Amino acid sequence: MAESILEVQGLRKRFGALTVTDDVSFAVAPGGIHAVIGPNGAGKTTLIHQLSGTLRPDAGSIRFAGQEVTGMGLARRARLGLARSFQITCVLPGFSVLENAALAVQARSGSSFRFLRAAADERALNEEAMAALDAVGLGARAAALAGALSHGEKRQLELAIALAMQPRLLLLDEPLAGAGPEETERLIGILRGLKRSYTILLVEHDMQAVFALAHRISVLVYGKVIATDTPDAIRADPAVRAAYLGEDEVA
Numbered sequence: 600m601a602e603s604i605l606e607v608q609g610l611r612k613r614f615g616a617l618t619v620t621d622d623v624s625f626a627v628a629p630g631g632i633h634a635v636i637g638p639n640g641a642g643k644t645t646l647i648h649q650l651s652g653t654l655r656p657d658a659g660s661i662r663f664a665g666q667e668v669t670g671m672g673l674a675r676r677a678r679l680g681l682a683r684s685f686q687i688t689c690v691l692p693g694f695s696v697l698e699n700a701a702l703a704v705q706a707r708s709g710s711s712f713r714f715l716r717a718a719a720d721e722r723a724l725n726e727e728a729m730a731a732l733d734a735v736g737l738g739a740r741a742a743a744l745a746g747a748l749s750h751g752e753k754r755q756l757e758l759a760i761a762l763a764m765q766p767r768l769l770l771l772d773e774p775l776a777g778a779g780p781e782e783t784e785r786l787i788g789i790l791r792g793l794k795r796s797y798t799i800l801l802v803e804h805d806m807q808a809v810f811a812l813a814h815r816i817s818v819l820v821y822g823k824v825i826a827t828d829t830p831d832a833i834r835a836d837p838a839v840r841a842a843y844l845g846e847d848e849v850a
């Protein structure tokens with residue numbers, strides 16, 4: 600088996616008396632989509648916050664690409680390639696779609712463009728930004744104002760901004776939330792395309808999407824991982840069905 604890109608060991612987070620992630624351990628192998636599912640309040644978002652570095656765990660360790668990152672902040676983790684897609688908040692509505700993506704490329708690359716001539720500099724930034732937009736099917740909307748995008752298109756732009764970080768592992772927290780049926784179909788198609796080139800850790804409520812996309816699934820219930828396995832094994836696992844999945848839900 601390929602060496603894990605992410606290894607989570609004994610991760611614990613308490614809010615007062617509530618233990619929100621309780622001795623969480625799992626590993627993510629490179630390539631494809633590893634999903635984390637669980638009922639409301641299971642601790643999925645709290646787990647993503649701990650993985651991305653916005654929340655410090657009380658105990659446990661996170662190793663990313665063979666390196667201990669538990670004590671690192673968000674920016675350092677992102678520079679190592681552990682990137683999270685943020686919702687709407689990081690999209691600048693008054694800037695074009697291309698400018699938003701180019702700003703993300705520039706934020707990642709920092710000073711590496713400084714030594715190029717201004718025109719070449721801008722061309723290189725724009726080319727990389729366009730590649731990210733094309734990867735999420737938003738190339739044709741490059742000139743549009745980000746504020747004029749539909750809900751689904753904004754989700755695509757957030758994905759492009761995350762791709763501009765050149766992630767080795769992309770953390771996605773409910774990328775389909777709030778999307779209508781058509782947008783959901785489109786976003787699933789985009790994620791299907793992305794999983795060929797990226798490793799993705801996906802938290803998502805849409806079970807149809809999860810079972811269509813993921814090659815591995817971890818199930819979180821009351822802060823504990825009760826199973827990590829293939830979709831077929833998860834679907835058949837009596838403990839999973841009892842704890843979370845309705846009998847019909849994944850039939």
Ligand SMILES: Nc1ncnc2c1ncn2[C@@H]1O[C@H](COP(=O)(O)OP(=O)(O)OP(=O)(O)O)[C@@H](O)[C@H]1O
Nearest residue numbers: 614615617619637638639640641642643644645646
């Ligand atoms: N900052 C906080 N302070 C106190 N309690 C919190 C905090 N953040 C989350 N919680 C609680 O921790 C529990 C887990 O929340 P979390 O958002 O991680 O779950 P989730 O699995 O993502 O839920 P959902 O599927 O509804 O998004 C909930 O009971 C929530 O109220």
